[in-house]
Amino acid sequence: xxxxxxxxxxxxxxxxxEPRMLLVQxxxxxxxxxxxxxxxxxxxxxxxxxxxxxxxxxxxNVLAVQADGAEVTTIEGLAQNGTLHxxxxxxxxxxxxxxxxxxxxxxxxSVDLLKENPNPSEEEIRLGLEGNLCxxxxxxxxxxxxxxxxxxxxxxx
Amino acid sequence: MTATAEQVEREIGRDRRRKxxxxxxxxxxxxTDNLTLPGMLHLAMVRSPFAHATxxxxxxxxxxxxxxxxxxxxxxxxxxxxxxxxxxxxxTPDQVTPAHSPMPSDRVAFAGEIVAVVVARSAAEARxxxxxxxxxxxxxxxxxxxxxxxxxxxxxxxxxxxNKSALWVFDSAEAGTGTPVEDAIAKxxxxxxxxxxxxxxxxxIPAFMEPRSVVVDPTGEQYVMYSATQxxxxxxxxxxxxxxxxxxxxxxxxxxVGGGFGGKLQVTPEEWIAWAVGRRLGKPVKYTETRSESLLxxxxxxxxxxKLTLSAEKDGTVTGLKVELLADLGAYVAIVGGGVPVLGxxxxxxxxxxxxxxxxxxxxxxNKTWTDAYRGAGRPEATYAIERLMDELAVEVGVDxxxxxxxxxxxxxxxxxxxxAGLEYDSGNYEAATARAKEMxxxxxxxxxxxxxxxxxxxxxxxxxxxxFTEMCGLAPSRVLGTLDYGAGGWEHASVRMLAxxxxxxxxxxxxxxxxxxxxxxxxxxxxxxxxxxxxxxLHGDTQVAPxxxxxxxxxxxxxxxxxxxxxxxxxxxxxxxIAAHLLEASPDDIEFANGRFSVRGxxxxxxxxEVALATFAxxxxxxxxxxxxxxxxxxxxxxxxxxxxxxxxAMEVDTETGALKMRKYVCCDDIGNxxxxxxxxxxxxxxxxxxxxxxxxxxxxxxxSGTLVSGSFVDYLLPTAADTxxxxxxxTTSPSLTNTLGTKGVGEAGTxxxxxxVVNAVVxxxxxxxxxxxxxxxxxxxxxxxxxxGGSGGATTADAVPHFEEGAGA
Numbered sequence: 011x012x013x014x015x016x017x018x019x020x021x022x023x024x025x026x027x028e029p030r031m032l033l034v035q036x037x038x039x040x041x042x043x044x045x046x047x048x049x050x051x052x053x054x055x056x057x058x059x060x061x062x063x064x065x066x067x068x069x070x071n072v073l074a075v076q077a078d079g080a081e082v083t084t085i086e087g088l089a090q091n092g093t094l095h096x097x098x099x100x101x102x103x104x105x106x107x108x109x110x111x112x113x114x115x116x117x118x119x120s121v122d123l124l125k126e127n128p129n130p131s132e133e134e135i136r137l138g139l140e141g142n143l144c145x146x147x148x149x150x151x152x153x154x155x156x157x158x159x160x161x162x163x164x165x166x167x
Numbered sequence: 168m169t170a171t172a173e174q175v176e177r178e179i180g181r182d183r184r185r186k187x188x189x190x191x192x193x194x195x196x197x198x199t200d201n202l203t204l205p206g207m208l209h210l211a212m213v214r215s216p217f218a219h220a221t222x223x224x225x226x227x228x229x230x231x232x233x234x235x236x237x238x239x240x241x242x243x244x245x246x247x248x249x250x251x252x253x254x255x256x257x258x259t260p261d262q263v264t265p266a267h268s269p270m271p272s273d274r275v276a277f278a279g280e281i282v283a284v285v286v287a288r289s290a291a292e293a294r295x296x297x298x299x300x301x302x303x304x305x306x307x308x309x310x311x312x313x314x315x316x317x318x319x320x321x322x323x324x325x326x327x328x329x330n331k332s333a334l335w336v337f338d339s340a341e342a343g344t345g346t347p348v349e350d351a352i353a354k355x356x357x358x359x360x361x362x363x364x365x366x367x368x369x370x371x372i373p374a375f376m377e378p379r380s381v382v383v384d385p386t387g388e389q390y391v392m393y394s395a396t397q398x399x400x401x402x403x404x405x406x407x408x409x410x411x412x413x414x415x416x417x418x419x420x421x422x423x424v425g426g427g428f429g430g431k432l433q434v435t436p437e438e439w440i441a442w443a444v445g446r447r448l449g450k451p452v453k454y455t456e457t458r459s460e461s462l463l464x465x466x467x468x469x470x471x472x473x474k475l476t477l478s479a480e481k482d483g484t485v486t487g488l489k490v491e492l493l494a495d496l497g498a499y500v501a502i503v504g505g506g507v508p509v510l511g512x513x514x515x516x517x518x519x520x521x522x523x524x525x526x527x528x529x530x531x532x533x534n535k536t537w538t539d540a541y542r543g544a545g546r547p548e549a550t551y552a553i554e555r556l557m558d559e560l561a562v563e564v565g566v567d568x569x570x571x572x573x574x575x576x577x578x579x580x581x582x583x584x585x586x587x588a589g590l591e592y593d594s595g596n597y598e599a600a601t602a603r604a605k606e607m608x609x610x611x612x613x614x615x616x617x618x619x620x621x622x623x624x625x626x627x628x629x630x631x632x633x634x635x636f637t638e639m640c641g642l643a644p645s646r647v648l649g650t651l652d653y654g655a656g657g658w659e660h661a662s663v664r665m666l667a668x669x670x671x672x673x674x675x676x677x678x679x680x681x682x683x684x685x686x687x688x689x690x691x692x693x694x695x696x697x698x699x700x701x702x703x704x705x706l707h708g709d710t711q712v713a714p715x716x717x718x719x720x721x722x723x724x725x726x727x728x729x730x731x732x733x734x735x736x737x738x739x740x741x742x743x744x745x746i747a748a749h750l751l752e753a754s755p756d757d758i759e760f761a762n763g764r765f766s767v768r769g770x771x772x773x774x775x776x777x778e779v780a781l782a783t784f785a786x787x788x789x790x791x792x793x794x795x796x797x798x799x800x801x802x803x804x805x806x807x808x809x810x811x812x813x814x815x816x817x818a819m820e821v822d823t824e825t826g827a828l829k830m831r832k833y834v835c836c837d838d839i840g841n842x843x844x845x846x847x848x849x850x851x852x853x854x855x856x857x858x859x860x861x862x863x864x865x866x867x868x869x870x871x872x873s874g875t876l877v878s879g880s881f882v883d884y885l886l887p888t889a890a891d892t893x894x895x896x897x898x899x900t901t902s903p904s905l906t907n908t909l910g911t912k913g914v915g916e917a918g919t920x921x922x923x924x925x926v927v928n929a930v931v932x933x934x935x936x937x938x939x940x941x942x943x944x945x946x947x948x949x950x951x952x953x954x955x956x957x958g959g960s961g962g963a964t965t966a967d968a969v970p971h972f973e974e975g976a977g978a
Contacts, residue, residue, distance in 0.1 A: 028291075035291075039289075042203075043194075044194070044196075044198070044200075044201035045193070045194015045195065045196070046194065047198060047200075047377070047425075048200075048378070049376050049377070049378065049458065050458035050880070050881045051457045051458045051459055052458065052459075052880045052881050052882045054880075054881035054882060054886075055376065055458070055881060057376060084194065085192075085193065086193065086194040086195075088193075089193060094192070098192040098193065102184050102185070102188040102189070102192055103184060105846045105849065105850050107188060107191055107192065108426070108681040108682065108683070108854065109375075109376065109377065109423075109424070109425045109680055109681025110187070110188070110190075110191030110192075110423070110425065110681065111375075111376040111377040111425030111426060112376050113192060114194050117192060132894065135889070136888075136890045136892075137889075137890050139888070139890075140890040141888075142888075142889070143376065143881070143886050144376065144889075145374060145375060145376045145426050145854070145858075145886065146426055146681050146854045147850055147853060147854050148853035148854040148855070148856055148857030148858075148895070148918075149853075149857065149888075149892050150849075150892075150894050151849070153889065153894060
């Protein structure tokens, strides 16, 4: 067991974890942060995407011990003081989700994408979301949602 | 109608944002795997690595000794309490159906079949211990190739003596719906056109994003099963029917379910094993599959060979269609099983006026993962075959593929039209949808560009692919299902409960898994009762909350479940009317109901339905003999299927030097009758399109020659990404369905059904002048390139995941 201390969605947490424990398992099983989900076992689907020190990572691809001392934001910590993040709003506005299973990861990745490129072209959005799979939407309205978020937040996120 | 009434904004037709989304975009979702119950134990499955083998021994001692393992069980540890997995649709009386134990103890019939289950205090410990279960197998020859299996060269289940499960036949001459097809074909051979083709429907994997998960809670008076399922009601029935627990002691809950596409229309070994273990131990248990397990063992879809013969007169007028299918069931007959190709049997004739039709499907058992419904279920296969054939006929006649369709399709003034397959199409307008789609894509300009590219010998050629599809949806009139020997009916149930505070609870037996029922059903009820959209709460997916239902599949929720809602809401109004009349001191005959208000005709007297609800709750002043309740139920059995249709056109660029494909544009104009929520409809269409396009271009479940699924992870099974796909241009024409109150038709499967042939037609159209008349799906660049080089259909998929590693390969 290894002791880790980190900040998750603004709260400091500390736990003893097995070195093999994945960050996504830690979030779900130890912290009850079940908003972050597991969709595959090969790091293809991106459903588990969170922000680690401000950048998107697939939390199935990070060991919990690697997050020691880090700041983690999950989908549950994205809204501030009850106000949805513009990307969350945009996904609802543009019907960028159906079953919603890929949505936490898709939103977290989109936030990161817009941070790096506040005014992306459709092509840039599609390439930027390539690591996140969705089976319901055909991506059409997800792309619209990211475009909408870019326009409504003036590109800032 | 007064001016005031007209100003009330109708909910139906509005692009309401979804009620479901708030919890989904903030991570407050209740997926089954999110559930944790006190004392809950975790399961891990031990699965066979062999496609076909005798189990000679199972040594669980090391696993039992592993840390925090509570138990290890194999099939022998359970008796009848384990139950069986059922087939609900024996398609013929003499169907050969292998017994399907959730956990066989003597022989495994596909790679991935469960042979033991480990129970531990954590999922990780269960998985660790599963590695320690030592199973000895004697490998048996495996039936893998569909055509070879159909010849009984190797038996998937030796005790059955054959792999042939059922032969189901429809013949228009025998049914009295048409003339003998052999006569038509003979005549065409002598003096007409005969098109003979064989097409492959490759094996696909539904690949819903949420892996399947099940939690069983045996504490309390009812046993509770939470499952990521499309069919909580059918699941409850099947548990009762096969495990000896009374139905009244079973509660099934489908919490938020992350997609299904038919893939969660199943009763699974994993559910049955969790049920048995939970009952045995008296503790809550959870099993959540890994993605690899999901791809390996959750049912697959399609997998057919289609032998097709179309006859026509020299001018292109179709005279007959003969369809002979081989359908791979996999190792067991799943819950719908052979019913999937039967659902396609009525659709090969599609929108065309064939006078003669013959359909036969031979279902075949193999030692591969079982197959069952996948989005469209039988109808994509049918649509693919006929829409590919119509292109071939156009080439033979020498006319544009649209012209050959127009020549043969049912004209809009010919509805209602009884087809050669015996269905009555109630409404449609193929001319209108096609005209709109042509306009959207700029059809004539594209054809001109295609000619120019051909003339100049451009290495990048342009193909234009069409699909003028129809489908039957809204499963299904119970009497029809009865005549087809399906094990259940096709009705749906709804309840509308008027709460004292004026809020409305709507209970539906349909079980959403991403579609947006909570929103669309709220719109329907809000309009019907004249209450605010926000005041309607839709409840579903728990057999204790919604005790009656037949769940969600086959584009049925709106057209069957929505109609049940309408009928229940109308009953509420009927029950409220005499109470309102009593309170308003008027005759019930003088009471009008509009926009949520009961009013006395010719006066300004009236009261809102919420006021009637409160007065009914108080029950202080009701008419004599009237019960103090407005709540109403309705069970609706559809009188007919309904028949969405549309015209889809795909423009595809094909690099003839490399085989690379680039979809330039895709447009569709679908006629799905009246639309409740255009935003939700657009999502259904987009998602459906990509699943159909993915069959055409990317996806295939591939087995190697020992029966191992080599496309068993998302690394190997090519689910399209945002970068692989394009934005779509969609529109609608409206021919309301005449067989339901709302005039709606199903839309959940339309995109998938229509798009696959449009895309393959586009690919073939681009390179037809190079001698290509077919490219087998998925149309990979390699296969397209081979087809151009060799003139064939591009060859079969190699089963070797990495052929270049083999000796001599790539040299």
